[in-house]
Amino acid sequence: MKIKNIILSALVVFGLTSFGSVANAACGKLVIAEQNWASAELMANVDKIILEKGYGCEVELVPGATMPTFTSMNDKGVPDMNPEQWANAVYTLLLKAVDEGRMIQGNKAPITGLGEGWWITPGTIKNHPEIKGMTALEILEHPEWFPSKEDPSKGAFVGCPAGWGCQLANANLFKAFDMEKKGWVLIDPGSAAGLDGTISKAADSGDSWLGYYWNPTSMVGKYGLTPVDFGVPFAGRDNWDNCIMLPAGECADPKPTAWTKSEVNSLITSGFAKKGGNDAVTYVEKRTYPGDVMNGMLVYMADNQAKGSDAAIEFLKQHEDLWSTWVTPAAAKKIKAGL
DSSP: OHHHHHHHHHHHHHOHHHHHHHOOOOOOEEEEEEESSHHHHHHHHHHHHIIIIIHOOEEEEEEEOHHHHHHHHHHHOOSSEEEEEEGGGGHHHHHHHHHTTSEEEEESOSBSSOEEEEEEOHHHHHHOGGGTTOOHHHHTTOGGGSBOSSOTTSEEEEOOOTTSHHHHHHHHHHHHTTTTTTTEEEEOOOSHHHHHHHHHHHHHHTOOOEEEEEESOHHHHHHTOEEOOOSSOOOOHHHIIIIITSOGGGOSSOOOOOOOOOOEEEEEEHHHHHHHHHHHHHHHHHOOBOHHHHHHHHHHHHHHTOOHHHHHHHHHHHOHHHHTTTSOHHHHHHHHHHO
8 A cells, every 4th residue: 555655646746757667567457438529439439449459458438428527537536537528627626636646637638729719610701801810809890790690780699509618608708798789699509409500501601600619520620610819818717717607697797808728638547547557658648639630530420420439440540640659669560450
C-alpha cells in the first residue's frame, strides 16, 4: 500500500511522463467509455483497436455520456478512460478529482480546432460579403440580413433546443447583447434534428443563417460553417457560471461575453496508468486529432451511417501517416497487419 501511494503521489506531482517511467508493466484489461455521439464513438473504437492490436491490451467498451461517465470514474474508478470529456461541463469537480489524484488529464487537447459559439453559413458570406471579418457585435446591427420566417421584419437567431445547457447560455447572451431591442427573435429549433435542419436547409438554398453550433461535427465539416468572433472578451467564470449558465429568471444582469473556451480532455484514472503501463499512457498523451481530419471522419460517418467501429477502421486505413506518430514503430506494424 505504501508503494502504491508513493507511485500515485509521483503521478500527481510530476505528471504522466514521470509516472510512465515507473509503470512499464504489460498492458492489462482496460475499460473505455464509448459515449453517445459520433466523435466520441470514433475515438473510443480507435483506442480499442490500437491498444489491443498494438500493445496487447484487453479492452472493453461501455456505453457512456458526459455526466454519468465522469461521475462513475470519479466515484468508482470505472471506466478507466473517457476519450472525449468536455471539461466545461464538470469544471470544478474535475479540478478537485485531479488535485486529489483520482483522475489524470491524459491528454488536454485530443482534438484541435474545437469550440462552441455562433456560426454563419457560406450563403451568408455570399449574400453579404462585407460580413467577412465582422464581429457578432457588428453583425447584430443587421437583423435584416437574417429575416425570420414568422416575422420578416425581425432577424432570426437560432439557439438551442430546450433542455440543452447551451439553451440557457444563448437565452442569456440574447439578453446581454440587447438583441430584442436591436430587432432579433430567438428561435428554438425544438430538437437536435431541428437545429441541424435549419442549417442544412439554409446551406442548400443559399440563405443567410446565424446561430449556435459547435465543432467538431459533421455539420461544420459538410456545410463549411464559419465561426463568428463575439467582438468582446470572455467576461470571466463568475459571469458565465453564475449567470450565463443559469435559467433566465436567475440571471438578472448578464454581461456581454465571448463563449467560454471549450476544453476537451482524454481523462484516465490512476488505474489506467497502473494497468495500461507506459506505452498506453504515452499513446494517450500523443493521440491528437486535427480538427479537419475529425470533421472529415464525422462527414464520412453521417454520409455512410457508419458506426464507430466501422469508422475506426476507415480512419486507420486512410490516416496511417497520422496515427503512426502516436505509437511505437513496433506497435504500428502490428496495427497495420491487423486491419
